[in-house]
Amino acid sequence: MLLSNFFLPILKENPKEAEIASHILMLRSGMIQQSSSGIYSWLPLGKIILDKITAICNTEMINAGSNEILMPTLQSAELWKESGRYEDYGKEMLRIVDRNQRDLLYGPTNEELVTEIFRTHIKSYKELPLILFHSQWKFRDELRPRFGVMRGREFLMKDAYSFDVDYVSSIISYNKMFIAYMQLFKKMGLKAIPMKADTGPIGGDLSHEFIIMAETGESEVYLEKDFINFEGLSGNVNYNDNLQPIVDKYTSFYAATEEKHNHENFTNNDNHIIKARGIEVGHIFHFGQKYSTPMNANVNNDKGKNIPVYMGSYGVGLSRLVGAVIEANHDKSGIIWPKEITPWDYNIINLKSGDDQCDKICSDLYSYLRKNCNTVLYDDTNDRAGAKLAKADLIGLPYQIIVGPNGIKDQVYDLKNRKSGETHKLSYSELLNFFNSKSI
Amino acid sequence: MLLSNFFLPILKENPKEAEIASHILMLRSGMIQQSSSGIYSWLPLGKIILDKITAICNTEMINAGSNEILMPTLQSAELWKESGRYEDYGKEMLRIVDRNQRDLLYGPTNEELVTEIFRTHIKSYKELPLILFHSQWKFRDELRPRFGVMRGREFLMKDAYSFDVDYVSSIISYNKMFIAYMQLFKKMGLKAIPMKADTGPIGGDLSHEFIIMAETGESEVYLEKDFINFEGLSGNVNYNDNLQPIVDKYTSFYAATEEKHNHENFTNNDNHIIKARGIEVGHIFHFGQKYSTPMNANVNNDKGKNIPVYMGSYGVGLSRLVGAVIEANHDKSGIIWPKEITPWDYNIINLKSGDDQCDKICSDLYSYLRKNCNTVLYDDTNDRAGAKLAKADLIGLPYQIIVGPNGIKDQVYDLKNRKSGETHKLSYSELLNFFNSKSI
Numbered sequence: 108m109l110l111s112n113f114f115l116p117i118l119k120e121n122p123k124e125a126e127i128a129s130h131i132l133m134l135r136s137g138m139i140q141q142s143s144s145g146i147y148s149w150l151p152l153g154k155i156i157l158d159k160i161t162a163i164c165n166t167e168m169i170n171a172g173s174n175e176i177l178m179p180t181l182q183s184a185e186l187w188k189e190s191g192r193y194e195d196y197g198k199e200m201l202r203i204v205d206r207n208q209r210d211l212l213y214g215p216t217n218e219e220l221v222t223e224i225f226r227t228h229i230k231s232y233k234e235l236p237l238i239l240f241h242s243q244w245k246f247r248d249e250l251r252p253r254f255g256v257m258r259g260r261e262f263l264m265k266d267a268y269s270f271d272v273d274y275v276s277s278i279i280s281y282n283k284m285f286i287a288y289m290q291l292f293k294k295m296g297l298k299a300i301p302m303k304a305d306t307g308p309i310g311g312d313l314s315h316e317f318i319i320m321a322e323t324g325e326s327e328v329y330l331e332k333d334f335i336n337f338e339g340l341s342g343n344v345n346y347n348d349n350l351q352p353i354v355d356k357y358t359s360f361y362a363a364t365e366e367k368h369n370h371e372n373f374t375n376n377d378n379h380i381i382k383a384r385g386i387e388v389g390h391i392f393h394f395g396q397k398y399s400t401p402m403n404a405n406v407n408n409d410k411g412k413n414i415p416v417y418m419g420s421y422g423v424g425l426s427r428l429v430g431a432v433i434e435a436n437h438d439k440s441g442i443i444w445p446k447e448i449t450p451w452d453y454n455i456i457n458l459k460s461g462d463d464q465c466d467k468i469c470s471d472l473y474s475y476l477r478k479n480c481n482t483v484l485y486d487d488t489n490d491r492a493g494a495k496l497a498k499a500d501l502i503g504l505p506y507q508i509i510v511g512p513n514g515i516k517d518q519v520y521d522l523k524n525r526k527s528g529e530t531h532k533l534s535y536s537e538l539l540n541f542f543n544s545k546s547i
Numbered sequence: 548m549l550l551s552n553f554f555l556p557i558l559k560e561n562p563k564e565a566e567i568a569s570h571i572l573m574l575r576s577g578m579i580q581q582s583s584s585g586i587y588s589w590l591p592l593g594k595i596i597l598d599k600i601t602a603i604c605n606t607e608m609i610n611a612g613s614n615e616i617l618m619p620t621l622q623s624a625e626l627w628k629e630s631g632r633y634e635d636y637g638k639e640m641l642r643i644v645d646r647n648q649r650d651l652l653y654g655p656t657n658e659e660l661v662t663e664i665f666r667t668h669i670k671s672y673k674e675l676p677l678i679l680f681h682s683q684w685k686f687r688d689e690l691r692p693r694f695g696v697m698r699g700r701e702f703l704m705k706d707a708y709s710f711d712v713d714y715v716s717s718i719i720s721y722n723k724m725f726i727a728y729m730q731l732f733k734k735m736g737l738k739a740i741p742m743k744a745d746t747g748p749i750g751g752d753l754s755h756e757f758i759i760m761a762e763t764g765e766s767e768v769y770l771e772k773d774f775i776n777f778e779g780l781s782g783n784v785n786y787n788d789n790l791q792p793i794v795d796k797y798t799s800f801y802a803a804t805e806e807k808h809n810h811e812n813f814t815n816n817d818n819h820i821i822k823a824r825g826i827e828v829g830h831i832f833h834f835g836q837k838y839s840t841p842m843n844a845n846v847n848n849d850k851g852k853n854i855p856v857y858m859g860s861y862g863v864g865l866s867r868l869v870g871a872v873i874e875a876n877h878d879k880s881g882i883i884w885p886k887e888i889t890p891w892d893y894n895i896i897n898l899k900s901g902d903d904q905c906d907k908i909c910s911d912l913y914s915y916l917r918k919n920c921n922t923v924l925y926d927d928t929n930d931r932a933g934a935k936l937a938k939a940d941l942i943g944l945p946y947q948i949i950v951g952p953n954g955i956k957d958q959v960y961d962l963k964n965r966k967s968g969e970t971h972k973l974s975y976s977e978l979l980n981f982f983n984s985k986s987i
Contacts, residue, residue, distance in 0.1 A: 112612060112614075113614065114614040114616075114668075114677060114679065116667075116668035116669075137668075140664055140667065142618065142619055142622065142623065142660060142663070143621075143622070143623035143625075143649075143651070144649075146619045146621055146622075146623075147619060148616060148617065148618045148619060148660065148664055149616055149617040149618075150616050150664070151614045151615060151616055153617075154615050154616055154617050154681075157617070172552060174552075174553065174554040174591045175591060175594050176554075176588060176589055176590050176591055176594055177588065177589040177593075177594050177597070178582065178588045178589075179582055179586045179587060179588060179684075179701045180620055180684055180701065181583075181586055181653075181686065181700075181701055182582065182583070182586075183582065183583035183586075185583075198646045201643065201645065203641065203643050203653075205641065205688055206638045206641075206688045206690070209583075209584075211583070213621075213643075220582060220588065223582070224580055224588055224590070227556075227580065228554075228556035228577075229556075237554060239554065241594075244619075244620055244684070246621065248645055248646045250646070260621075260645075261619045261620065261621055
């Protein structure tokens with residue numbers, strides 16, 4: 108991508124309204140723009156990252172055998188009256204009246220609507236297990252929207268729903284999603300830690316939150332020190348295997364959100380268990396027949412008995428994850444994208460656009476990288492050299508290739524690793540060798 | 548994809564609420580499900596098609612040099628008061644009040660919000676031209692939602708917005724989008740016809756609708772007979788070329804929607820100009836400074852003068868297109884997907900699942916097609932043979948490979964072309980040759 112063709116409205120000053128690093132950096136790097144309180148537009152750089160995170164999440168959902176659907180943003184109030192949540196949900200639910208005076212709402216979650224889809228079509232255990240998921244915008248009318256996309260009102264969530272004929276099978280589905288979550292966060296370059304969690308307005312008997320450790324996180328958590336460095340799963344998973352032993356391994360560590368933490372034990376064990384802060388990026392729930400019973404979502408089991416289906420639901424905060432990735436990967440100069448979700452691998456910086464020799468070298472490098480399938484952003488704008496270097500650090504691509512008149516004289520070019528900060532002076536052919544050897 | 552792993556809830560009967568072919572077929576083939584009046588859930592088969600159509604559209608927008616963003620579904624009423632449209636828009640606008648008594652609305656279109664993004668960041672002609680686009684759900688509270696996704700209330704639209712420093716440049720942007728639209732419909736296997744159109748609530752001095760001819764279409768149109776068979780552009784376009792001559796070629800034909808048609812001329816020319824029906828799938832507008840003037844979206848031109856920017860907007864009805872493609876491509880047995888957007892190329896039909904020999908041949912064919920990058924759906928369910936054949940015709944993949952006990956005996960298998968209805972009896976090796984030679 109030529110930067111001159113890419114809409115990247117960089118802010119030079121830290122925006123006053125932003126308190127935490129990810130919010131500041133997303134505004135400064137032109138990823139998002141607030142449109143009203145807790146509601147954001149995603150500008151081109153932000154949209155690319157949001158899409159990458161969504162794609163990684165959706166792919167893992169499909170690997171785990173689930174089916175992608177797309178439910179609408181607006182739902183009828185009728186279904187929520189069936190489950191009893193229309194009254195219970197409180198002021199976070201955005202209630203809407205249409206031109207025919209019918210009650211609608213902007214979905215904060217989709218248990219009711221997906222249960223309606225299920226009960227319309229599925230009548231027998233023979234069609235189970237089934238997991239449906241979608242990635243769709245949700246709305247929760249937060250009292251205090253804050254921290255940019257970390258606690259917005261309109262936000263993108265991937266939510267999955269499992270349907271099983273009995274308790275035992277429904278735990279198998281829960282385990283599949285548990286492991287899929289460990290996998291998808293890892294594939295985003297993130298270390299998420301599963302913790303026992305409260306079930307809140309979703310309900311149920313079993314729940315885990317997936318937490319990214321970060322000092323700015325809103326969640327207070329308690330966990331065994333050793334869990335932080337536990338490597339867990341490596342490689343791909345066969346989702347048809349018995350996953351219980353792997354789940355047991357994760358849950359053998361003590362880790363709980365504040366609501367679920369046993370404070371009495373904590374005071375006796377402070378060498379072993381630490382108190383820390385984190386960002387909730389996923390939350391899974393096993394709630395059995397909580398929705399299927401009032402909503403009459405029944406199936407026949409293999410004994411011919413008609414029983415309410417067993418369900419669970421599984422959410423990933425896709426738009427929040429963009430902020431969480433930045434909280435976990437930045438320094439004072441800007442963002443440091445993990446290679447798994449970087450928008451481009453390389454950033455070519457022409458320190459003197461308009462200089463024939465600089466233009467030629469940059470343009471050759473750009474063509475070479477494009478041809479060889481490395482993704483590349485070329486800063487061909489007329490900005491000053493200092494502004495270009497600061498911009499490159501701010502937007503945080505893994506490698507910068509810096510081409511300027513001094514380098515041209517000696518026929519060496521700077522290759523900078525954004526994360527380590529190390530710079531190497533390489534000849535043109537050494538650069539090409541680096542591109543070819545580097546499985547970025 | 549194994550059909551036993553894919554959620555495809557086929558309806559055996561024609562649903563009573565549906566009047567037109569696309570609505571009937573989308574419900575019967577389990578592509579969509581109504582969740583409330585004019586609001587639909589997309590089930591897995593529908594979601595695949597919607598994604599394919601969106602991807603083709605977005606790719607062509609990027610080819611044409613525009614930048615992808617994503618604006619939110621909910622907008623503040625304040626911006627619409629600036630443009631004057633908050634009062635004008637009428638009952639189709641879904642108005643919402645949040646918990647803090649602030650006025651929001653569900654965006655029916657995005658001229659105001661994109662103008663706000665523009666005026667925040669762009670101050671100089673040096674950063675122009677600029678085209679921003681997004682594909683996002685919109686809501687119009689139609690009085691009579693009908694025809695399924697063809698006239699829904701919540702619908703997916705790709706909308707693009709161009710920004711230019713003067714009238715002449717803004718026509719260049721308009722032409723780019725005009726040609727991009729011809730290209731993207733063609734890449735979906737559709738023949739869209741550009742027609743002079745009314746500007747309606749968007750406003751402006753120049754507008755074209757893109758119409759797919761279909762007897763069930765809601766739009767009455769008048770056009771020269773020869774235009775229907777006009778081939779137009781072939782191959783790719785260089786969007787930096789002067790596109791005016793190509794646009795002129797298209798607009799040299801007489802074609803107008805009912806509102807713009809000159810009825811007087813029509814009565815004198817009925818051999819030459821026909822009256823027909825069609826489906827509006829795209830609409831483009833040139834409205835110059837209509838929004839930038841009241842909203843103070845100004846730029847400095849190269850003379851240092853500060854002037855309101857020239858704009859246009861460009862919409863494609865992505866969810867409506869799914870219906871339109873089916874209106875243009877079906878027969879009495881079901882859908883006939885154009886190869887450009889078919890969910891899979893081949894449909895393997897095992898007429899006797901559980902029979903060792905049938906299972907073996909089907910499974911071998913399935914592995915072969917997957918390995919060789921042909922996309923394939925394998926009906927491995929326990930349905931009866933007749934039900935499987937009807938299902939395959941209903942969901943309309945281009946080629947069916949039918950494997951049953953009679954064929955096994957003679958070692959020949961049926962290859963059916965869904966569109967022509969022709970069936971050929973081929974040996975296993977002849978089938979493989981066909982897969983390899985067929986650039987589907």
